[in-house]
Amino acid sequence: MSVYRTFYSRLLLNYLAGLLVAALSVASLITFTLQDIAYDECVWLIAIMLFSMLIMLGLEWAVFTRQIRPIRLAFYESIDSFVTMQTIYLRTHLLPMLIVKRILGPHLFGLALPAAGLTIWLIYTGQLSISPYYVLLALLGGFLLAGMHALIEFYLTSYYIRPVLEELQLRSLHLFGRELTLGGRVLIPLKRKLRWSLFLIGASPLLLYSLAVQLRLGDWNINHYAYWKWAGIVLLLGLGFSFFASRLLTRELETPIQYLYRRMTEVRSGCLQMEASDLFSDEFSRLVSGFNHMLLGVRIQADRNDQLVESYFATLAAALDARDPYTAGHSLRVAEYAVQIGTLARLPKQVVDQLRKTALLHDIGKIGIRDAVLLKEGKLSEQEWEQIKAHPVLGEVILRQVEPADEMAAYLPGIRSHHERYDGEGYPDGLKGEEIPLFGRIIAVADAFDAMTSDRPYRKGMDADTAISILQEGKGTQWDPYFVGLFVEAYHRKQMREQTRKQTS
Structure with missing residues (x-):
């Protein structure tokens, strides 16, 4: 009160x-x-x-x-x-x-x-x-x-x-x-506030003086023509000066504010690298210095957060791979292949980074599968196979518990859909063609290639050429033909470079 x-x-x-x-x-x-x-x-x-x-x-x-x-x-x-x-x-x-x-x-x-x-x-x-x-x-x-x-x-x-x-x-x-x-x-608006204030401050004494003088002179008549001839010019010049000076001073104060506002907008959109230029010699210079100091702290904190996120994904992938010594490194290799495909497809850098993290955790749902089923060396029963097939959905459920939820949202579709087939015969949702999320279609190719070329207790991994041939045969049925084509073409170019290097050495 x-x-x-x-x-x-x-x-x-x-x-x-x-x-x-x-x-x-x-x-x-x-x-x-x-x-x-x-x-x-x-x-x-x-x-x-x-x-x-x-x-x-x-x-x-x-x-x-x-x-x-x-x-x-x-x-x-x-x-x-x-x-x-x-x-x-x-x-x-x-x-x-x-x-x-x-x-x-x-x-x-x-x-x-x-x-x-x-x-x-x-x-x-x-x-x-x-x-x-x-x-x-x-x-x-x-x-x-x-x-x-x-x-x-x-x-x-x-x-x-x-x-x-x-x-x-x-x-x-x-x-x-x-x-x-x-x-x-x-x-x-600051512009309107300052412009009218400065104009009134400059014009008011001049106008008051002119009115007071006119009151003392008496009625308007021809005898005052000489007075108003020069007084009117002085009055117009004074008012014009007040008007333009108020606009100039307003602009002088508004410009650094608008500049800092634009830089704040860029920072809000994620651009943390470019500092504000020190273009001003008055107190706004201190504001620019303070802004840059604050931006440095934001960058340091952002880098630490990125490191924590990277460590989080890498730790989860390592924990998953540690359960099965025969598949150790699988998540890292799938992530590497997925990044290669995403880069060849000219996906934006930020999208490629999201793809890599999704690939690192594509099998995270296997954490919820019993060792007796996951590590079984013999043939799986139908019931056991159904448990294995549940790991994409289980992975999505696990990652939905991670906060903040909006930060994890980009990774969930690829994790759930990396075992879908292009012809609609995959699982868990039976999606077909481009109904399958982008990350799911890319990771499916990378996952299949690494699975075929890796050793298992019950079989030895096949050579890369054979795996590439299988990928080509499955274009348009099991895998997205565009991404298989990119991966296969890159593999052949690499083979040709190696052959050329051997021949010249």
Whole structure:
């Protein structure tokens, strides 16, 4: 409650202070520029200003209570959902911009228009003898003061809402266990904020001075042509300078922010190698240095994570191979052949790496098969063969337990499908052709070649040429013809190179 009360009291004090300054400014203009008007006319002008200010205050209070109500709700009433809390959080972020609208709107509809309208009416009825030209100058001055007031309130409110936002975050975590966030949304663009602020800061003194001088000169007439001839040029030059200088300074501040944002986007997409260039000589240089230091830490951590993952896959493959000394190294060799096929197929580097890891664990399901069946040297019974055939599904089930699940998702289809046949006669799902996942079709070729060329207790491994011939015979029936073709062609090229080397040596 104390956070809200402090925030609320500061908003009121800031507004009252700004209103007092504006009132004193208007009173000063009336006192020092309209000294020659009659007493009763001064009374009329003061009455008009007081009446208009009462209308303005009434409008502002109505708008203010409406704007602050959602924030008050979070502190004095129970919030029943996270969505409601998120809405209040968003509304609090928007409060500085809403306050600008709250100040400019009532100044126009509650102060400027009623005051100008009543003054013009009194001039028309003869109660006031001042020129309508002064009403125009007063309107311009009122808008200018309202803009300055709104600018100050905007930045003060931006500062005062931060403790409220922090308190809302704590309440959300306490009530719903979730953190409030804008999700990267830009509610008030920096470009717009700085450009208008800098322009007002530069233009306001110049415009106020011009209005004050004109009030002292009196009505517009031909005698003032010489004054406005040079004053107008100075005014245009000053306003032009304020406008372009505000754009240049905005760009100067926006450019490094956008540059760092682009680099953050690249890092988020996985590009960790390229550091941010030190292109800036101000405080942004420290931000670039801090960003690069943070990126170095991220790279180190990413490398360690990659090493852990590699060790995890290699350890599982080694544990599997250790169960059967006759198939030791099988997983590593299948992974090597699979990578060779994937490279020949010009798969992306990241996909080839996923293929290699999938091949390392393609037989991981055999961990769940009893030694009496897995290590049996004689012919398997039908029941035992069914147990062996269950290992692709068992491997998928085992790896589904590994977290995070989304990191393992890429490997599961290849593990489940590496014993499917291209003609649909394989297992466990009887998939056919390109229904079989990509990794499953590649690993099937690599697995078959290593199985045929490796020794078993009950048979000696066949030579590579015979295995290659069997692969060629099974193109389009047992194995994917495209991947068999790549593997066989690479094998023949290797054989030709070896023969050429022997002949030349």
